[in-house]
Amino acid sequence: MALQHLIYVSTARRELSNAELETLLESCVRHNLQNDISGVLLYGPGNFIQVLEGEAEAVAETYQRILDDPRHHHLIEILLEDIERRSFANWRMGFTRLDDEAIRRQPGFVDVYGPDFQPTRLAERPTLAMNMLLSFRENCR
Secondary structure, eight states, rough: OEEEEEEEEEEEESSOHHHHHHHHHHHHHHHHHHHHOEEEEEEEEEEEEEEEEHHHHHHHHHHHHHHHHHHEEEEEEEEEEEEOSSSSSSSSEEEEEEOOHHHHHSTTTHHHSSTTTOOHHHTTTTHHHHHHHHGGGGGOO
C-alpha cells in the first residue's frame, strides 16, 4: 500500500493548557506507534497544524479520529498526496507550541499565522504549510 501524508489545520474549541497538550501528545504517540504513523503537530494561538504520514488506510483512520475529536472544529484538509518516503520518520508525533516569537522567526508565517490567523489562507498555500512543518522539524521533541 502507498505511503501518504496529510496536512490539515483546525481550530481548537478552546485554548489548551500545557497539561492538556501533554495528555493529547501521549495519546497521539501511543496511537501512532500502533498504526505506524509519523508526523509533527504545531499548536498555537488556538489552532492546530499537523502532518500525518503512513500507509493510506492508517492515515485515513487517524484523520477520522481527529475529525471526531471534540477539541477540534473547522478542520480544513490542506494536502493529501502519495509520497515516496517520510519527511518525519523519526517522530511518532513531534510537537512545537508556537508563540509570537516563533511565528516571527519563520519566513511567511506572520502574514498567514499572525494575530488575525485565518486557516483558509493557509489552506490556499499547501507548500507554505509543508514548509512550516519542515522548519520546525529540528525543534520538535
